[in-house]
Amino acid sequence: MAWHFTAAFMIATCLMLFPRSEQSSQGEVLQQLRKQLEYPRQLDVWNNPNSDPCYTQPTSVVTVACEGNAITELKIIGDRITKPPKFSGYPVSNITLSEAFVLDSFVTTLARLPALHVVILVSLGLWGPLPDKIHRLSSLQVLDLSSNFLYGSIPPKLSAMPKLHTLTLDGNFFNGTMPDWFNLYSNLTVLRLQRNRLKGPIPASIGKATMLSELALAGNSIAGEVPQLGSLNKLEMLDLRDNELDGELPELPTALVTILLSKNSLKGEIPEQFGQLNRLQHLDLSFNFLVGKPPEKLFALPSISYLNLAANMLSGSFSTSLTCSSTLGFVDLSTNQLTGDLPVCLNVNVNNRVVKFDGNCFSDDPEHQHETKYCQQPHKGRGSNKDVGLVVTVVGVVFIVLVLSLILMASNRRSCQRVLAEQQLLQKQMQDNSTSGMSTELLVNARYISQAVKLGTQIMPMYRAFSLEELKEATKSFERSAFLGEGSIGKLYKGKLENGTLIAIRCLALHQRYSIRNLKLRLDLLAKLRHPNLVCLLGHCIDGEVDESSVKRVFLVYEYVPSGTFPSYLSGKELKIK
Numbered sequence: 001m002a003w004h005f006t007a008a009f010m011i012a013t014c015l016m017l018f019p020r021s022e023q024s025s026q027g028e029v030l031q032q033l034r035k036q037l038e039y040p041r042q043l044d045v046w047n048n049p050n051s052d053p054c055y056t057q058p059t060s061v062v063t064v065a066c067e068g069n070a071i072t073e074l075k076i077i078g079d080r081i082t083k084p085p086k087f088s089g090y091p092v093s094n095i096t097l098s099e100a101f102v103l104d105s106f107v108t109t110l111a112r113l114p115a116l117h118v119v120i121l122v123s124l125g126l127w128g129p130l131p132d133k134i135h136r137l138s139s140l141q142v143l144d145l146s147s148n149f150l151y152g153s154i155p156p157k158l159s160a161m162p163k164l165h166t167l168t169l170d171g172n173f174f175n176g177t178m179p180d181w182f183n184l185y186s187n188l189t190v191l192r193l194q195r196n197r198l199k200g201p202i203p204a205s206i207g208k209a210t211m212l213s214e215l216a217l218a219g220n221s222i223a224g225e226v227p228q229l230g231s232l233n234k235l236e237m238l239d240l241r242d243n244e245l246d247g248e249l250p251e252l253p254t255a256l257v258t259i260l261l262s263k264n265s266l267k268g269e270i271p272e273q274f275g276q277l278n279r280l281q282h283l284d285l286s287f288n289f290l291v292g293k294p295p296e297k298l299f300a301l302p303s304i305s306y307l308n309l310a311a312n313m314l315s316g317s318f319s320t321s322l323t324c325s326s327t328l329g330f331v332d333l334s335t336n337q338l339t340g341d342l343p344v345c346l347n348v349n350v351n352n353r354v355v356k357f358d359g360n361c362f363s364d365d366p367e368h369q370h371e372t373k374y375c376q377q378p379h380k381g382r383g384s385n386k387d388v389g390l391v392v393t394v395v396g397v398v399f400i401v402l403v404l405s406l407i408l409m410a411s412n413r414r415s416c417q418r419v420l421a422e423q424q425l426l427q428k429q430m431q432d433n434s435t436s437g438m439s440t441e442l443l444v445n446a447r448y449i450s451q452a453v454k455l456g457t458q459i460m461p462m463y464r465a466f467s468l469e470e471l472k473e474a475t476k477s478f479e480r481s482a483f484l485g486e487g488s489i490g491k492l493y494k495g496k497l498e499n500g501t502l503i504a505i506r507c508l509a510l511h512q513r514y515s516i517r518n519l520k521l522r523l524d525l526l527a528k529l530r531h532p533n534l535v536c537l538l539g540h541c542i543d544g545e546v547d548e549s550s551v552k553r554v555f556l557v558y559e560y561v562p563s564g565t566f567p568s569y570l571s572g573k574e575l576k577i578k
């Protein structure tokens with residue numbers, strides 16, 4: 001009997017002393033992950049279990065990087081991009097991974113690669129609550145699990161990952177409150193939790209995350225005030241759009257380059273301190289309840305290029321000496337209660353600057369301003385006053401929109417005020433179908449009215465980069481039947497995305513002088529120019545991105561609505577979408 005034990009002991013010792021080579025066991029882990037992910041086609045490159053994963057050629061959708069022989073980076077971008085209309089924590093066939101998938105076991109498998117620094121697992125259909133044991137990946141610096149079906153709370157143990165500096169969980173179903181562990185956790189530089197269902201306030205402890213350079217929480221149900229962020233002196237990007245924030249705007253840190261706070265319920269005046277944010281390029285405060293006169297220094301900030309103050313309750317008149325920075329390319333002041341003359345530098349034709357100022361009480365362009373009667377009476381709130389003349393002209397449409405809005409409100413978290421604000425803009429659009437002011441030809445095409453406008457209260461889809469494959473699939477490789485026509489700035493195609501969204505694709509042939517960097521800046525500006533009463537730009541695709549010198553084409557992807565009149569959108573089959 002005893003020798004049995006001894007033999008067993010010796011074998012066990014041998015196994016411990018001579019573990020199978022690291023590569024092969026890592027290879028096994030990858031195969032295991034592939035199986036748990038239900039063999040997505042992106043991982044067909046791992047078909048040969050004997051090839052060393054560290055020496056597989058990285059692609060744009062799958063990357064395995066190694067240091068020494070240990071896997072340090074794992075990136076897999078899947079193609080499960082469809083979101084079901086309702087997700088309540090159970091698998092949805094062909095959209096999420098199957099019922100057999102257990103996120104907890106998946107994370108356990110992942111933790112068998114202890115040297116991982118970077119984990120990017122996007123659009124793979126992962127579903128379930130994210131387990132606390134994710135913190136076993138103790139070397140992790142970057143974690144990106146965007147566009148999956150994760151729900152529940154963001155695990156508190158994430159704060160026990162000392163090296164984690166970038167956390168991206170966009171486009172999931174997290175439905176707890178905002179994490180409140182920032183006082184434990186001072187190393188975070190990028191936090192993106194956009195398009196989830198997070199509730200509650202932004203915790204004050206966020207002020208302790210002093211390394212933070214990007215904070216993006218757009219598209220949740222976050223309420224309460226914007227906390228004091230003054231201590232975040234590295235913060236460059238703040239995106240809190242489309243939440244339920246109220247209260248007054250605090251002073252903001254001076255490193256900020258981008259501030260996006262639209263579609264909340266912010267009140268009070270725009271702080272004068274915003275006029276000292278010398279690095280600021282993009283400021284979007286539209287669709288709030290801001291009052292008073294905007295600080296004139298905003299227009300003269302040295303780097304400002306995009307300034308959107310539309311659909312607030314701003315009032316007062318600008319001084320004639322107001323100056324604009326030469327960098328200022330887009331200003332939207334529409335749907336406020338501003339009075340007096342439009343300052344010279346905001347005149348539409350200066351410097352190709354796009355300026356929108358309809359729906360105010362300016363003395364310029366009275367045709368598109370509120371009626372004198374409206375401008376003379378004091379106003380309390382946006383929604384409370386109706387321009388009777390306007391309502392009469394568009395009564396049919398507004399009535400339908402109102403009914404639609406009411407139906408939507410039942411299932412939508414948006415406030416009533418918000419609905420009325422959108423409606424007001426819609427009225428404006430009916431009145432002003434000239435799309436004046438938008439000299440950016442790319443954006444203008446009167447035939448397309450965005451789905452976002454159609455549904456009045458819906459969130460605009462997020463802007464994203466499309467792959468050429470995706471566009472080819474949508475248009476059956478740009479076949480003849482998808483061709484809509486050719487305009488002055490390129491060919492136009494129509495297509496259908498995998499999730500059923502109809503799109504219009506504009507193909508632009510590029511002049512050589514565009515560098516990729518330059519191009520991306522421009523596309524970025526275009527994305528920012530998205531506005532609910534314009535055509536909805538969904539994203540872009542750069543053909544030949546890998547090699548900078550060979551960029552030939554850029555595709556701009558818009559939401560497509562077959563031509564027709566506005567009421568037909570409302571009465572057509574598409575009403576069934578919601």
Ligand SMILES: *[C@@H]1O[C@H](CO)[C@@H](O)[C@H](O)[C@H]1NC(C)=O
Nearest residue numbers: 087088089090151152175176
């Ligand atoms: C979060 O979502 C899951 C799945 O839909 C649900 O079971 C759970 O009750 C939700 N939790 C909260 C706090 O709403």
Ligand SMILES: *[C@@H]1O[C@H](CO)[C@@H](O)[C@H](O)[C@H]1NC(C)=O
Nearest residue numbers: 082091092093094095096098
């Ligand atoms: C799911 O995908 C399979 C294989 O691609 C297909 O046969 C099946 O019809 C799909 N089911 C649904 C509900 O779309």
Ligand SMILES: *[C@@H]1O[C@H](CO)[C@@H](O)[C@H](O)[C@H]1NC(C)=O
Nearest residue numbers: 159161162163184185186187
């Ligand atoms: C921040 O990062 C440094 C270096 O990686 C590490 O030594 C330190 O413990 C981290 N601090 C916290 C509070 O996690």
